[in-house]
Amino acid sequence: MATIRELARLCxxxxxxxxRVFNNPEVVNARTRDEVLRAAQQIGYQPNASARTLATKKSxxxxxxxxxDHRRPGWRHPYFQEILIGLKTAxxxxxxxxxxxxxxxEKPEESYVHAVRRHNLDGVVMxxxxxxxxxxxxxxxxxxxxxxxxxxxxxxxTTYVTSDNxxxxxxxxxxxxxxxxxxxxxxxxxxGTGPGTDRLRGYVEELAALGLSxxxxxxxxxxxYLSGGVAAMRRLLRAPEQxxxxxxxxxxxxxxxxxxxxxxxxxxxxDIAVVGFDDIELAGLVIPGxxxxxxxxxxxxxxxxxxxxxMINGADAPPPQVxxxxxxxxxxxxx
Amino acid sequence: MATIRELARLCxxxxxxxxRVFNNPEVVNARTRDEVLRAAQQIGYQPNASARTLATKKSxxxxxxxxxDHRRPGWRHPYFQEILIGLKTAxxxxxxxxxxxxxxxEKPEESYVHAVRRHNLDGVVMxxxxxxxxxxxxxxxxxxxxxxxxxxxxxxxTTYVTSDNxxxxxxxxxxxxxxxxxxxxxxxxxxGTGPGTDRLRGYVEELAALGLSxxxxxxxxxxxYLSGGVAAMRRLLRAPEQxxxxxxxxxxxxxxxxxxxxxxxxxxxxDIAVVGFDDIELAGLVIPGxxxxxxxxxxxxxxxxxxxxxMINGADAPPPQVxxxxxxxxxxxxx
DNA sequence: CATCTCGCTGAAACCGGTTTCATGTAACCG
DNA sequence: CGGTTACATGAAACCGGTTTCAGCGAGATG
Numbered sequence: 001m002a003t004i005r006e007l008a009r010l011c012x013x014x015x016x017x018x019x020r021v022f023n024n025p026e027v028v029n030a031r032t033r034d035e036v037l038r039a040a041q042q043i044g045y046q047p048n049a050s051a052r053t054l055a056t057k058k059s060x061x062x063x064x065x066x067x068x069d070h071r072r073p074g075w076r077h078p079y080f081q082e083i084l085i086g087l088k089t090a091x092x093x094x095x096x097x098x099x100x101x102x103x104x105x106e107k108p109e110e111s112y113v114h115a116v117r118r119h120n121l122d123g124v125v126m127x128x129x130x131x132x133x134x135x136x137x138x139x140x141x142x143x144x145x146x147x148x149x150x151x152x153x154x155x156x157x158t159t160y161v162t163s164d165n166x167x168x169x170x171x172x173x174x175x176x177x178x179x180x181x182x183x184x185x186x187x188x189x190x191x192g193t194g195p196g197t198d199r200l201r202g203y204v205e206e207l208a209a210l211g212l213s214x215x216x217x218x219x220x221x222x223x224x225y226l227s228g229g230v231a232a233m234r235r236l237l238r239a240p241e242q243x244x245x246x247x248x249x250x251x252x253x254x255x256x257x258x259x260x261x262x263x264x265x266x267x268x269x270x271d272i273a274v275v276g277f278d279d280i281e282l283a284g285l286v287i288p289g290x291x292x293x294x295x296x297x298x299x300x301x302x303x304x305x306x307x308x309x310x311m312i313n314g315a316d317a318p319p320p321q322v323x324x325x326x327x328x329x330x331x332x333x334x335x
Numbered sequence: 336m337a338t339i340r341e342l343a344r345l346c347x348x349x350x351x352x353x354x355r356v357f358n359n360p361e362v363v364n365a366r367t368r369d370e371v372l373r374a375a376q377q378i379g380y381q382p383n384a385s386a387r388t389l390a391t392k393k394s395x396x397x398x399x400x401x402x403x404d405h406r407r408p409g410w411r412h413p414y415f416q417e418i419l420i421g422l423k424t425a426x427x428x429x430x431x432x433x434x435x436x437x438x439x440x441e442k443p444e445e446s447y448v449h450a451v452r453r454h455n456l457d458g459v460v461m462x463x464x465x466x467x468x469x470x471x472x473x474x475x476x477x478x479x480x481x482x483x484x485x486x487x488x489x490x491x492x493t494t495y496v497t498s499d500n501x502x503x504x505x506x507x508x509x510x511x512x513x514x515x516x517x518x519x520x521x522x523x524x525x526x527g528t529g530p531g532t533d534r535l536r537g538y539v540e541e542l543a544a545l546g547l548s549x550x551x552x553x554x555x556x557x558x559x560y561l562s563g564g565v566a567a568m569r570r571l572l573r574a575p576e577q578x579x580x581x582x583x584x585x586x587x588x589x590x591x592x593x594x595x596x597x598x599x600x601x602x603x604x605x606d607i608a609v610v611g612f613d614d615i616e617l618a619g620l621v622i623p624g625x626x627x628x629x630x631x632x633x634x635x636x637x638x639x640x641x642x643x644x645x646m647i648n649g650a651d652a653p654p655p656q657v658x659x660x661x662x663x664x665x666x667x668x669x670x
Numbered sequence: 671c672a673t674c675t676c677g678c679t680g681a682a683a684c685c686g687g688t689t690t691c692a693t694g695t696a697a698c699c700g
Numbered sequence: 701c702g703g704t705t706a707c708a709t710g711a712a713a714c715c716g717g718t719t720t721c722a723g724c725g726a727g728a729t730g
Contacts, residue, residue, distance in 0.1 A: 005716080013679075016679070093725070290671050367709085697704105700702100
């Protein structure tokens with residue numbers, strides 16, 4: 001590996017000048033600069049990232065805190081992949097790499113909190129997986145640029161990005177209303193998760209706005225998974241007044257609901273219309289296609305990247321970013 | 336941030352001794368060691384990763400080359416997430432972090448090939464996305480520990496991990512045979528992809544082993560996507576002799592096949608049995624459930640981690656690892 | 671002509687670890 | 701008791717960049 005001193009000697013200049021060529025090109029004489037660049041190209045010089053980080057305390061790396069512990073709920077939501085790709089792409093475009101941090105509680109000394117300091121990470125993005133790990137808060141308080149997905153978090157240089165869960169839920173309910181449904185139930189996400197409570201709130205608000213009364217027995221809590229959707233839908237079908245539509249706070253649960261409805265010998269959308277949330281791949285593949293509230297997954301990743309980079313560059317924490325959702329109408333809600 | 340010299344002064348020892356406490360504990364006196372550890376704990380000392388990397392040329396980081404360019408085929412296979420998680424988990428357990436590398440061709444100077452050198456990455460894992468980028472080969476030749484997924488690759492310290500695509504395909508065909516099917520067609524993956532050709536070979540081999548003749552019009556090439564599956568199945572249904580079973584080389588295509596079959600007014604599995612490959616989440620969610628050849632996704636990630644770490648630790652390139660597949664029988668193939 | 675400014679460059683310290691080599695001490699051996 | 705050995709430690713060089721500060725020459729100014 002060529003070093004800066006070798007390159008400097010080769011060009012007959014000092015290491016300082018070479019360094020300036022790469023970091024502050026405008027202060028160095030154009031001829032010198034070109035010559036250094038040409039020589040660098042020729043010998044394949046690459047500035048050593050560790051040395052640079054050591055000197056500047058900036059690593060050009062952003063950490064991703066992503067709890068993939070299989071015992072936790074939420075680790076495998078299928079759209080994480082798309083968010084991750086959006087995040088990676090947007091960060092790459094801004095010159096940052098993404099470092100996946102382990103979250104193992106067996107070895108706290110290898111915790112991501114420490115990794116952030118050891119590696120001089122410039123910022124952190126956290127994917128909420130329902131994990132109540134206090135280290136997350138600790139990280140947020142630590143003053144590092146920090147963006148959380150789907151979960152409000154307090155901290156000096158902290159913000160979060162989320163979809164408009166309330167608005168999306170209202171869209172869904174309004175759509176069902178416009179399709180002529182008047183007895184609209186919901187299968188909510190687990191209480192205590194941000195998206196879970198917000199989507200439920202949207203449901204409640206929109207019912208009120210439409211002048212529909214809200215029946216307690218028409219609200220059943222699910223777990224975001226298929227089996228939970230099946231179970232919740234079975235309960236709804238046993239309600240005194242059977243609903244003619246159901247807004248389900250997650251697509252996987254919604255597919256479960258479709259299944260429970262079929263199992264009961266009822267037809268979608270004739271007997272019961274179903275609208276989900278998230279627009280996972282599966283939504284377009286089941287029959288009938290699932291009407292759903294689409295999250296802008298790539299946009300979430302990109303917004304998180306933008307926010308974290310802005311804070312790295314010294315900006316104040318931007319306000320929480322709430323991305324709009326889009327209703328995708330498919331067969332499950334339209335006669 | 337506490338440095339090693341501060342900690343050393345605090346304990347009345349030299350920096351060298353502190354360094355040994357963390358890297359070579361057995362050579363330092365037990366009392367000294369305990370005192371240093373206690374003091375380190377107390378002031379929250381964390382060795383600086385960049386300084387360490389600079390001195391040792393080892394970063395404890397493995398790069399992941401993952402081409403997520405949306406214009407390429409293969410960037411979004413839904414089981415990458417599981418492989419990624421398996422990889423990350425296994426690497427974390429061995430003390431390595433995973434660095435996601437950008438693959439942008441607009442800015443070759445930021446290419447992953449350079450990132451590997453700049454960041455002193457200890458090893459690289461590459462996910463094959465059908466990308467024929469020559470840099471991959473360049474990386475493999477460069478002498479870095481390198482593991483590729485699903486694609487054979489030449490290089491001094493290179494190996495690869497893949498599922499037993501031939502064997503899995505044979506399992507699938509044999510299963511169909513055992514279900515009484517005698518006219519077994521296939522929808523293959525794109526020629527030129529490793530899994531595509533291997534699964535086709537398995538199909539051919541097993542037909543021969545079973546003494547079934549192979550009809551050219553019963554082999555149709557797909558693209559691993561749903562729409563390709565639909566199109567391929569339609570062609571199969573127009574064949575002079577309609578098959579009574581189809582082995583489809585990918586689950587997403589298989590779901591497309593299910594759809595084309597339904598569209599033709601035929602029943603699965605009564606008229607045509609279908610077996611897929613991969614066992615993506617969707618396979619368990621469609622109705623009827625899709626019989627499929629399951630890949631051990633977490634195992635693939637773990638095997639890749641193991642191989643790359645072994646090579647990092649100086650081992651010769653281990654032989655390619657071919658992980659067994661499991662036939663998961665669901666409704667699409669069983670009366 | 672002396673002085674000031676401006677543009678450009680170099681010397682050297684510094685970032686925070688690791689590692690080699692030398693050294694001091696205590697134990698062991700004949 | 702002299703010599704060898706093992707063990708534990710420290711001094712200092714080194715990894716490869718960045719950055720401060722000072723210096724130099726050329727052109728501008730008084």
